[in-house]
Amino acid sequence: MLAPELTHGVLRGKGLLDPRTGLPGRELLIDRLGLALTRVKTHGTLVSLVLVPGDAETAVLLRETMREDHTVARYEPDLVAIVAEHPNGDARPIVERVRTVTTARTGWYTSDGTARVHEVLFRAEASLI
Template identity: 50%
Template sequence: MLHDPLTGLPGHALLLDRLDQALIRARTRGTLVSLVLVRVDDGLIDVAHALRDGLRADFTVARYQDRTLAVVAEHAFGDGEPVAERIKELAPKAHIHWVTSDGDTTTDDVLAFAKVPEKG
């Protein structure tokens, strides 16, 4: 699905494409890409809108899974911590995990490293 009908954000398929393209740019341009997964227990739509409105316009905010949103952020240096901190400000009750790559890995591996454990 290209766009998620509930949140209005890019859906899973579009997220994977954008992450893949970001990893290619990181590898070829010598930059970095961070993927931040944000599991939301309540208020998914509100958190989706807060992230879309509160983060940089060039970041991809997408719905990854049922209760999980994803943010793809490209940057020249550092890691995903500043992005994760901003997300914590926008969604303080969310469960956040992130990973940063220089593009020398697969999309699946990036997703696996950033995976947010499901609540028991």
């Protein structure tokens, strides 16, 4: 897990931030998803990973639209990921916010913390198909 005190500049220098948007890249997304899975398992809450096809502009608009405590990242050059912790339910409220920015299809997976990072990524990707 990455040290929380790493600065934005250090993260960019290490290649953890997307150079076009300044948002977390794939590696930082995986780290944050892992931390979220640990937290929700400990606290008895849920985490959803929402995937949205989109370019750099869509990613920036989604960052502006989502809550501050949600991680918005460039998972792939044409795929934006959102990690959101919540007390119950599923990703529908997050998807509703996404719809204010884009009509692109979305995929998501919600976990209680028992799934591993790569399982969450796989299931969210599979739901896009």
